Amino acid sequence: MSGSTRGRERWGTRIGLILAMAGNAVGLGNFLRFPVQAAQNGGGTFMIPYFISFLLLGVPLMWIEWTIGRYGGSRGHGTVPGMFDELGDRKKRWAKYLGVLGIVMPLIVFIYYTYVVSWMLGYSFFSLAGTYFGLEAFEQASQFLYTYQDVFDTSGHGGWVAVLFFVLTISFLGWVLSKGISGGIEKLALIGMPILFLFAFILMIRVLTLPPAVASPADGLSFIWNPEWSSLGNARVWLAAAGQMFFTLSLGIGTIHTYSSFLTEKDDITLTGLSTGATNEFAEIVLGGTIAIPAAVEGLPGPDFWGRITGFFWFFLLFIAGITSAVALSSPAIAFLQEEFRQTRRRAVRTVMTLALALGGLHVIFYHKQFLDVWDYWAGTFGLVLFATIEIVLFAYVFGIDRGWHEMHVGADLRVPGIYRPVMKWITPLFLFVLLGWWGVTEAVPTFLMADVADAAISYDPATVPYRWLSRAVLLGLVGLGLYLIKRAWAGKPAPDSSGA
Amino acid sequence: MNGSSLTPFALFFMLISMGTVTSLTAYCYYRILFAPNRNPPAEERHEGSDSTQPVKL
Numbered sequence: 133m134s135g136s137t138r139g140r141e142r143w144g145t146r147i148g149l150i151l152a153m154a155g156n157a158v159g160l161g162n163f164l165r166f167p168v169q170a171a172q173n174g175g176g177t178f179m180i181p182y183f184i185s186f187l188l189l190g191v192p193l194m195w196i197e198w199t200i201g202r203y204g205g206s207r208g209h210g211t212v213p214g215m216f217d218e219l220g221d222r223k224k225r226w227a228k229y230l231g232v233l234g235i236v237m238p239l240i241v242f243i244y245y246t247y248v249v250s251w252m253l254g255y256s257f258f259s260l261a262g263t264y265f266g267l268e269a270f271e272q273a274s275q276f277l278y279t280y281q282d283v284f285d286t287s288g289h290g291g292w293v294a295v296l297f298f299v300l301t302i303s304f305l306g307w308v309l310s311k312g313i314s315g316g317i318e319k320l321a322l323i324g325m326p327i328l329f330l331f332a333f334i335l336m337i338r339v340l341t342l343p344p345a346v347a348s349p350a351d352g353l354s355f356i357w358n359p360e361w362s363s364l365g366n367a368r369v370w371l372a373a374a375g376q377m378f379f380t381l382s383l384g385i386g387t388i389h390t391y392s393s394f395l396t397e398k399d400d401i402t403l404t405g406l407s408t409g410a411t412n413e414f415a416e417i418v419l420g421g422t423i424a425i426p427a428a429v430e431g432l433p434g435p436d437f438w439g440r441i442t443g444f445f446w447f448f449l450l451f452i453a454g455i456t457s458a459v460a461l462s463s464p465a466i467a468f469l470q471e472e473f474r475q476t477r478r479r480a481v482r483t484v485m486t487l488a489l490a491l492g493g494l495h496v497i498f499y500h501k502q503f504l505d506v507w508d509y510w511a512g513t514f515g516l517v518l519f520a521t522i523e524i525v526l527f528a529y530v531f532g533i534d535r536g537w538h539e540m541h542v543g544a545d546l547r548v549p550g551i552y553r554p555v556m557k558w559i560t561p562l563f564l565f566v567l568l569g570w571w572g573v574t575e576a577v578p579t580f581l582m583a584d585v586a587d588a589a590i591s592y593d594p595a596t597v598p599y600r601w602l603s604r605a606v607l608l609g610l611v612g613l614g615l616y617l618i619k620r621a622w623a624g625k626p627a628p629d630s631s632g633a
Numbered sequence: 634m635n636g637s638s639l640t641p642f643a644l645f646f647m648l649i650s651m652g653t654v655t656s657l658t659a660y661c662y663y664r665i666l667f668a669p670n671r672n673p674p675a676e677e678r679h680e681g682s683d684s685t686q687p688v689k690l
Contacts, residue, residue: 146665147665150665175643175646176642176643176645176646176647176650177646179646179649179650183650183653350638350639351638351639353639353643353647354638354639354640354643357639357643357644357646357647358639358640358642358643359640359642359643359646403661403664403665404665406657406661407658407661407662407665410654410657410658410660410661411658411661413654413657413658414654414655414658416654417650417651417654418651418654418655421647421650421651545664545665546664
């Protein structure tokens with residue numbers, strides 16, 4: 133991890149980089165989303181499309197994002213607009229505007245994700261305090277969470293509690309981020325990730341050895357792993373597996389680009405990138421596949437000392453998984469302000485955290501009006517596939533697969549199998565276009581038209597419609613602001629060197 | 634079906650999946666810690682395939 137990157141910050145150690153990248157990838161989705169996806173999409177047989185998606189979509193995209201990030205970083209760009217500008221035809225200078233997705237989307241997700249992560253901090257305290265014990269029925273537990281999320285509901289613990297934990301989480305993140313890449317993000321990963329894995333192992337052992345209150349551990353595991361062979365013929369299952377790749381590996385959002393921009397030109401990305409992907413998969417399949425659903429099936433522990441500790445371990449594990457992802461999500465916006473507007477790191481962090489607090493406040497106030505759902509769908513789901521499709525076309529066809537393949541192997545400790553060259557050029561783009569088309573037709577259009585309001589089966593409250601439009605307006609406003617800032621940042625730059633050297 | 638007792642196929646899928654990712658993770662960390670440059674890319678071996686030609690960037 134040595135060399136010069138034009139005076140930019142750099143990672144201190146390779147293991148620190150791997151854990152920070154793994155921390156970016158390992159999030160709430162590993163422990164909450166994966167087991168539900170597996171259980172709903174064929175159980176054990178879900179792993180067949182899952183692994184195929186990992187090999188044909190996840191791994192190639194991950195290597196491509198690491199390559200784009202290091203390539204851009206070596207040319208002084210820590211964010212996607214500058215990186216796309218370097219990949220594209222710089223005389224036309226259009227590609228940087230597509231890169232707006234790589235700043236605005238992670239910022240959008242950061243804002244609402246941090247609010248959700250703050251719930252985990254709140255629940256960690258509730259576990260130690262024994263606040264939610266005794267809520268045996270699902271309805272009781274749901275009502276407890278509902279009142280926590282509603283700042284105007286004072287029937288439970290008072291609406292201010294959710295605000296308090298949100299402010300605490302934002303403050304903690306601001307403190308970590310202001311310490312910089314090596315002194316803040318890397319240290320958080322070096323401390324947080326081992327704790328996360330330790331807690332997860334303890335919980336896994338606890339869940340698999342728990343005296344069954346309702347069912348045995350094997351019954352709990354059966355919910356996730358029992359195969360439904362007919363699901364393999366269902367296109368939705370294959371697309372669900374492909375979609376899970378984006379969430380679990382944090383692809384198509386711009387965080388990998390920013391993190392790998394802090395590498396030097398000769399640092400390995402093939403073996404290091406694969407290691408972070410493998411670490412994430414281990415957390416997802418081995419740990420995520422054995423904790424949440426089996427624990428829910430077996431029955432929650434009681435309010436005794438060990439019950440409280442177990443609850444604390446679970447929610448604090450989710451909190452750590454969440455904050456290590458949140459620091460990554462905020463990094464592109466911070467790097468953009470630092471590098472394109474010459475702000476100091478502290479000032480850039482302050483700007484982003486203030487914006488997060490202000491816009492996060494809208495989520496706190498309007499959570500039950502589907503305000504968050506709008507952002508989650510357009511930026512946190514559909515936007516990921518859109519961004520990944522744009523970047524792979526730029527990488528494989530504008531930059532060129534030959535240059536990209538060469539760039540990927542500079543300083544590499546692992547030779548990428550040659551089969552991945554045609555995969556990156558043909559198979560992965562095709563996979564992405566199919567995914568984009570399918571989701572576009574089946575989900576994006578009905579979601580845009582708010583078809584669920586008229587669907588009696590879903591029974592969304594029509595009163596949420598104005599709030600959802602407000603949410604969309606704020607979303608579009610952020611994209612517009614991002615485009616304006618890119619235009620302003622590039623206005624003062626010298627004309628590109630046509631030699632490309 | 635989900636929810637019944639763990640079937641032999643479920644156990645098979647679980648062990649294969651967990652074994653695969655555990656092996657991959659162990660292999661990666663072994664390479665990083667003990668053999669970081671055991672299999673250097675072709676460009677460092679000067680093999681000369683088109684993928685290894687220096688590219689002016």
